[in-house]
Structures are given as structure tokens and as C-alpha cells.
Amino acid sequence: MDLSQLVLSIAAISADAEAPTLFPYPLPFHATFAIIATLFFGISFVRLRRPYQLLLAIAVPFSLLLWLADNNRIFYYAIGVVELLLIAAAFLSSIFLKTKKDNETDKPSSESSEQED
Numbered sequence: 001m002d003l004s005q006l007v008l009s010i011a012a013i014s015a016d017a018e019a020p021t022l023f024p025y026p027l028p029f030h031a032t033f034a035i036i037a038t039l040f041f042g043i044s045f046v047r048l049r050r051p052y053q054l055l056l057a058i059a060v061p062f063s064l065l066l067w068l069a070d071n072n073r074i075f076y077y078a079i080g081v082v083e084l085l086l087i088a089a090a091f092l093s094s095i096f097l098k099t100k101k102d103n104e105t106d107k108p109s110s111e112s113s114e115q116e117d
Helices: 003-016 027-048 051-068 073-096 098-115
Strands: none
Touching: 027 051, 051 073
């Protein structure tokens, strides 16, 4: 088999293949994973009251809007920018915002080290 026949056979195979889409999985799988993640972060927020969990509980189902951005680049990129902002806010809030419980656990350890000196 020479190179020209190889190229023609690859072209024939790729012509029969399905057209690529934005996601490797169909909408039902994406929706199922989004629902599970939203429930996970929602329950975690109710239990632990950490702000990043609430932000992620909002960001995950927001990704489902990408299915509505069919051939609309402005809408597609707007969703991407909002997702980026939500994830950045979740990351920063996980670092800088502490709950009262976290602050109380930090204080006794620093006070006990001062009493030992």
C-alpha cells in the first residue's frame, strides 16, 4: 500500500465517522453529572457553610447552558467567562474566607504556644 492509498482510505473512514461535537458525552450524561455535583456541593455547603461550596454549586449547573450556545460564539464565550469568574471566586474564597469554626480552631493552637513560652 502506498501513501496515496493510505490517505484515501483514512479520508473514507473519516467521512463515515460521526461529526465531532463540543462534548464527548451526550446531554443526559452531562446533566446527570451536573445534578450529582450540585447535590454534593449543596449538601456540603449546608453542612460546612464554606462559601466556595456554594459558588461551585452554582457554577456546575451553569455549565449546562453550553448546550444552548449552539453556533453562538458570543453566548459561548460569555458562559466561559462567567464560569471562569465563578471558579476563580471559589478558589480565592477557599483560601481567604474562613468560617468561624476554622478561625476558632486556629486560635487555641496559637494561644497555647504563647502560654508555653
